[in-house]
Amino acid sequence: xxxxxxxxxxxxxxxxxxxxxxxxxxxxxxxxxxxxxxxxxxxxxxxxxxxxxxxxxxxxxxxxxxxxxxxxxxxxxxxxxxxxxxxxxxxxxxxxxxxxxxxxxxxxxxxxxxxxxxxxxxxxxxxxxxxxxxxxxxxxxxxxxxxxxxxxxxxxxxxxxxxxxxxxxxxxxxxxxxxxxxxxxxxxxxxxxxxxxxxxxxxxxxxxxxxxxxxxxxxxxxxxxxxxxxxxxxxxxxxxxxxxxxxxxxxxxxxxxxxxxxxxxxxxxxxxxxxxxxxxxxxxxxxxxxxxxxxxxxxxxxxxxxxxxxxxxxxxxxxxxxxxxxxxxxxxxxxxxxxxxxxxxxxxxxxxxxxxxxxxxxxxxxxxxxxxxxxxxxxxxxxxxxxxxxxxxxxxxxxxxxxxxxxxxxxxxxxxxxxxxxxxxxxxxxxxxxxxxxxxxxxxxxxxxxxxxxxxxxxxxxxxxxxxxxxxxxxxxxxxxxxxxxxxxxxxxxxxxxxxxxxxxxxxxxxxxxxxxxxxxxxxxxxxxxxxxxxxxxxxxxxxxxxxxxxxxxxxxxxxxxxxxxxxxxxxxxxxxxxxxxxxxxxxxxxxxxxxxxxxxxxxxxxxxxxxxxxxxxxxxxxxxxxxxxxxxxxxxxxxxxxxxxxxxxxxxxxxxxxxxxxxxxxxxxxxxxxxxxxxxxxxxxxxxxxxxxxxxxxxxxxxxxxxxxxxxxxxxxxxxxxxxxxxxxxxxxxxxxxxxxxxxxxxxxxxxxxxxxxxxxxxxxxxxxxxxxxxxxxxxxxxxxxxxxxxxxxxxxxxxxxxxxxxxxxx
Numbered sequence: 014x015x016x017x018x019x020x021x022x023x024x025x026x027x028x029x030x031x032x033x034x035x036x037x038x039x040x041x042x043x044x045x046x047x048x049x050x051x052x053x054x055x056x057x058x059x060x061x062x063x064x065x066x067x068x069x070x071x072x073x074x075x076x077x078x079x080x081x082x083x084x085x086x087x088x089x090x091x092x093x094x095x096x097x098x099x100x101x102x103x104x105x106x107x108x109x110x111x112x113x114x115x116x117x118x119x120x121x122x123x124x125x126x127x128x129x130x131x132x133x134x135x136x137x138x139x140x141x142x143x144x145x146x147x148x149x150x151x152x153x154x155x156x157x158x159x160x161x162x163x164x165x166x167x168x169x170x171x172x173x174x175x176x177x178x179x180x181x182x183x184x185x186x187x188x189x190x191x192x193x194x195x196x197x198x199x200x201x202x203x204x205x206x207x208x209x210x211x212x213x214x215x216x217x218x219x220x221x222x223x224x225x226x227x228x229x230x231x232x233x234x235x236x237x238x239x240x241x242x243x244x245x246x247x248x249x250x251x252x253x254x255x256x257x258x259x260x261x262x263x264x265x266x267x268x269x270x271x272x273x274x275x276x277x278x279x280x281x282x283x284x285x286x287x288x289x290x291x292x293x294x295x296x297x298x299x300x301x302x303x304x305x306x307x308x309x310x311x312x313x314x315x316x317x318x319x320x321x322x323x324x325x326x327x328x329x330x331x332x333x334x335x336x337x338x339x340x341x342x343x344x345x346x347x348x349x350x351x352x353x354x355x356x357x358x359x360x361x362x363x364x365x366x367x368x369x370x371x372x373x374x375x376x377x378x379x380x381x382x383x384x385x386x387x388x389x390x391x392x393x394x395x396x397x398x399x400x401x402x403x404x405x406x407x408x409x410x411x412x413x414x415x416x417x418x419x420x421x422x423x424x425x426x427x428x429x430x431x432x433x434x435x436x437x438x439x440x441x442x443x444x445x446x447x448x449x450x451x452x453x454x455x456x457x458x459x460x461x462x463x464x465x466x467x468x469x470x471x472x473x474x475x476x477x478x479x480x481x482x483x484x485x486x487x488x489x490x491x492x493x494x495x496x497x498x499x500x501x502x503x504x505x506x507x508x509x510x511x512x513x514x515x516x517x518x519x520x521x522x523x524x525x526x527x528x529x530x531x532x533x534x535x536x537x538x539x540x541x542x543x544x545x546x547x548x549x550x551x552x553x554x555x556x557x558x559x560x561x562x563x564x565x566x567x568x569x570x571x572x573x574x575x576x577x578x579x580x581x582x583x584x585x586x587x588x589x590x591x592x593x594x595x596x597x598x599x600x601x602x603x604x605x606x607x608x609x610x611x612x613x614x615x616x617x618x619x620x621x622x623x624x625x626x627x628x629x630x631x632x633x634x635x636x637x638x639x640x641x642x643x644x645x646x647x648x649x650x651x652x653x654x655x656x657x658x659x660x661x662x663x664x665x666x667x668x669x670x671x672x673x674x675x676x677x678x679x680x681x682x683x684x685x686x687x688x689x690x691x692x693x694x695x696x697x698x699x700x701x702x703x704x705x706x707x708x709x710x711x712x713x714x715x716x717x718x719x720x721x722x723x724x725x726x727x728x729x730x731x732x733x734x735x736x737x738x739x740x741x742x743x744x745x746x747x748x749x750x751x752x753x754x755x756x757x758x759x760x761x762x763x764x765x766x767x768x769x770x771x772x773x774x775x776x777x778x779x780x781x782x783x784x785x786x787x788x789x790x791x792x793x794x795x796x797x798x799x800x801x802x803x804x805x806x807x808x809x810x811x812x813x814x815x816x817x818x819x820x821x822x823x824x825x
Contacts, residue, residue, distance in 0.1 A: 061247035061261040062090045062226075066268060067233055067276060069093025070103040071213045073268035078220040089225050091217075092251065092260065094232035099213035101346065102270050105293075105413030107326050107334070109309060110134065110144070110205040114151065118171035127172055130203070137207060140215050147308035147327055149204035152186065152195035154397045155574065158313040159197055165313070166199055175203045192305040192399050204309060208329045231258060236265065236280050271345045271416045286418040289361045290345045294385055295336035296395075297410040298325070298402070303333050305399055312398065316665050318377065323394050334410055335395050338384035342414055349412075366419040379564060393571045446506060447780060457513045457769075472754075479754075480600035483526040487596050490519030491589040498586060501579025517765075525757045554588070563670060626759060632810055632818060633747045633756065635803040639740060640760050641767035642800035643705060646712065646793040647733060648768055649775040651676065656779070657786045661715075662722050672722050679730030680737070688738035695821035697739040698811065701804045704736035709797045716790035743807075743818055771796070 066077040069091055081089050095101075112130050116123035137144045153162040169177040180186050180198040187193065189200060217227060231253050239250045239261055247261035269276040271290055278284040298306065311324040320339075327333050341361065344354030361367050371378060384391050392404045472482060493516025500508030565584065570577040650657075651673060658669040691700055711729035714720055748756040778789045811818040 061088075061243060062263070063087040064089045064264045064266060065249075065251060065260060065262040066091045066266045067251070068268035068270060068272075069095065069098040069213075069217075069227070069229070070101065070268065070270050071099060071209055071216070072103075072270070073266075074098060074213050074216045074220060076266060076268055077225060078216050078223070081220060081223045081225050085223055089220075090228055090260070090262075091220070091225065092228045092231045092233060094230070096229055098217055098227070098229075099210040102414060102416060103213050104210040106209050107324075108206045108208060108328055109149070109326060110207055112149075112169075112174045112177075112201050112204050113172040114149075114165055114169040114174055114177070114199065114201055115314070116168065116172055118168055123168075123172045127174075133207075134203075134205065137205075137212070142207065142211060142215055143329060144205050144207040145327070145329065146203065146205045148189070148200065148202040149309040149311065150180075150186070150190055150193065151199040151201075151311040151313055152193060152398060153197045153313045154195050156196065158315060161315050162197055162199060162313045169199065169201070174201060177201055190307055190310060192401060193310060194398060194400060206309070206327060206329060211329075228260070231260070233276070233279070271414060273416070274418070286420045287360070287364050287366060288345070288416045289364070289367055289419050290342040290347070290357065291415050291417060292340050292342040292347070293337040293413045293415055294340070295334040295410040295412070296388075296391060296407040298333040298335060299406040299408075302402060302406045303331070305401060306333050310398055312394070316377070321377065321381070323391070325395070325398070332410075335391070335407065336410075338391065339381050339415075340385055345416075346414065348414065364419065370419055380567070383568075390568075390571070397571075447776075454510070454513055457510050457517065479526055480603055483523065483596045484593070484600065486519045486523040486526060487589070487593045488519070490516055490523060491586065491593060493517070493519060494582070494586040494589050498579050498582035501582045502576045503579070504576065522758070522761075525754060525761055563666075626755065629756065630747055632807050632816070633744065635807045635810075636740065636743050636747070637760050637763045638803040639701065639705075639800045640764040642796045642803065643708070643736060643740075644764055645767045645771040646708065646796045646800075647676075647729075649772045650712075650789075650793060652772060653775055653779060653786075653789070657715075657789075658722055661786060662719070664722075672726055675723060675726040676730040676733060679727060680734040683731055683734035684738055687735050691735075691739050696819050697743055698804060698808050698819040700735055700739035702801070702808075704732045704739065705797055705801045705804060707732040708736075709794060709801075712790055712793055712797070716787055716794075746818055 064077075064080065064087060066073045066089065073091060073093075077089050077091050081087060110130060110133055111126055113123050113126040116126050136142075151162065151165060153159050166177070166179055178200045180189075180200055182197070183195060186195050186198045221227065233251050234254060235252045237250045237252065238244070239248050243261050247263055249262045249265055251260040251262065251265070252258065253260075265280065267273065267276040267280065271288060274284045274286070274288040306325045306327065309324060309326050312322055314322040321337070323336060325333060325335050341358075343350060344352060344357040347353055347357075384394075388407075388409075389404060392402070392407065395402055395407075477485060493512050493514070495512070496515055497509050497512030500506065500510075500512055562581065562585075566577055566581050569580050569584075573580050654673040655666065655669045658664045658672050659666065662669075662672075664672065687700075691697060707728055711725045711732060714728070715722060715725040744756050744760065775789055775792070778792060779786065782788050808819060810816070
């Protein structure tokens with residue numbers, strides 16, 4: 014029987030305490046502890062071992078020592094493929110003896126870290142192993158980090174971190190670190206540093222003193238069942254590189270670190286979870302500047318990935334390192350890029366667990382790549398703590414490797430529209446506003462369009478025409494975004510609201526013009542698919558926004574900490590400039606097509622009038638109701654979705670943004686596909702039934718279950734794509750072409766009335782329910798029920814009048 018102990022944690026001192034409990038369980042479950050048997054010297058002299066531990070890192074060596082101290086008559090050996098112990102992870106750590114500040118309270122990790130710190134310090138003192146109690150300072154350099162720092166303080170107090178102290182200002186910080194800048198900090202004076210390779214060597218001496226054997230330069234190629242005379246006593250054979258290299262054992266314990274999953278597979282166990290190697294790049298501080306750092310200095314972590322938090326760390330050789338920047342390693346033992354192992358890299362890249370991990374941490378991954386490539390970005394980070402350090406004061410140090418065990422499970426106006434949604438927490442923190450005030454950014458966009466969108470559509474029909482109107486509305490939109498950005502730069506919330514108001518005037522009238530262009534060019538042909546493509550491009554813009562705005566903000570904030578929001582909004586205005594250029598090109602193309610095709614959309618000479626709205630059929634009014642009732646269950650939800658996913662599913666901000674943006678990503682791909690299908694099948698009304706029903710199911714799934722939120726958002730994204738591709742073309746089938754601007758304008762107006770009211774109500778519901786989003790979701794389900802009823806009216810009326818809204822397309 015083969016046994017495996019695959020074990021990896023960052024905090025090596027916690028390993029020593031884990032050994033006690035894990036080894037107990039291991040020995041109870043095997044025949045190693047034979048409490049009723051007594052081992053004699055003659056039994057020890059036999060060729061073969063009672064236990065062979067594979068792996069000469071700190072986990073393997075400490076395991077072997079603990080077992081042998083408890084059962085001194087066992088014959089135990091450690092086999093290591095290198096020429097000395099602790100060559101890999103154990104010899105490439107940051108050397109910190111952690112106290113448990115970063116651990117979640119009441120977790121196993123917290124308990125083991127606290128016990129590990131106590132046992133490690135006692136062992137270091139007993140064996141007189143050189144170590145230094147230099148203390149650890151966790152510093153907040155911005156007001157946004159204070160809440161995260163206080164969370165760490167609460168964690169530390171709950172975990173009984175010894176002598177943990179909160180420092181309230183920079184003066185207190187400078188008493189400990191004279192060159193360090195910050196506004197608040199945590200001080201953990203009991204945190205120490207040590208050379209873990211030296212610790213491993215001392216533990217190995219203890220092991221050998223108890224008659225343990227260490228076999229170096231023995232790489233285990235395979236395990237097999239022993240044959241011949243020794244089979245009964247030593248059933249397991251370990252084979253080295255040469256045929257003559259064979260060891261026999263009763264039991265095997267694998268502690269392979271970077272190789273642990275491969276060793277597990279060789280023993281006949283499952284290889285999962287897969288071990289994926291990551292390079293940990295560090296920067297070496299120049300000798301003449303080392304006096305600026307007395308102890309360990311951490312930045313305040315703002316995510317759950319505390320092992321990625323940059324920090325200054327003194328080492329026992331008197332050097333001081335800063336880092337890390339963590340990247341996927343090109344091989345398990347690729348300390349240099351030229352040592353890449355194609356097989357290791359391929360296995361990591363194709364593994365579903367790694368793909369999922371990357372998808373959930375895209376922003377963090379890009380940031381780590383940027384830190385590695387662009388050394389100035391790391392310098393900007395460290396200067397937040399110690400401003401006197403320059404790029405000339407650092408150089409790249411030798412990289413280390415860390416093993417992570419990964420389970421299998423693990424454009425234009427639309428970009429600007431969702432800027433604030435992607436930075437929801439940033440807006441609320443830096444502008445000191447409530448959720449209700451934040452939703453005003455969205456609702457103020459809609460308020461002017463309750464009337465002006467309808468008027469804008471009428472002006473397209475009666476005054477401007479589609480070409481001139483499109484350009485005018487884009488200029489208004491660009492002006493609004495510039496004012497919005499100006500308010501952000503000045504830190505003036507009311508000016509941002511004014512800019513958002515102007516932006517809304519242009520954006521929604523622009524949507525009406527866009528719909529007019531689509532009908533003008535594609536009615537009777539691929540109209541459903543074109544509406545799907547319009548949505549696709551718009552949602553692609555929104556998706557890109559949710560992906561890039563936070564990294565852009567983080568980057569800009571390094572250089573302009575006081576007005577980063579405004580500058581980021583100003584950068585976003587460049588997409589509006591691009592849209593204006595596209596509109597000019599489209600206008601030229603449309604004018605040319607009109608001349609060549611001699612197109613006349615109003616050959617009878619009818620003139621659009623505002624009173625035309627009274628002549629619209631009941632089916633048009635029901636389409637307008639669906640526009641309101643359906644979209645108010647989507648857009649306000651997206652505006653508040655980041656907070657919802659963080660609250661209900663306990664997701665970090667980056668992953669919450671990823672889940673929130675999945676609807677736009679799916680609709681960007683699926684909308685034209687569904688539009689093409691609807692063009693071929695017809696039955697638009699039936700498709701609307703499907704869209705509304707499945708959206709209700711998606712909201713119910715997110716509200717009343719704990720199923721992975723990606724499932725509900727995927728369903729919602731597909732449903733949204735179906736509705737957009739099937740609903741909007743109905744207007745062109747109900748209303749004459751010369752009235753389309755007025756009709757689409759009215760639809761946009763009444764939709765914006767609903768969005769303006771419902772968005773504010775949504776914020777109020779969240780605030781009044783103290784963050785309980787269940788009531789908000791019930792509110793949205795009520796609106797979807799109204800949409801379902803309105804579509805039923807369309808279905809019944811169209812069938813009664815033998816209309817063409819739910820027919821299959823006519824074959825020509």
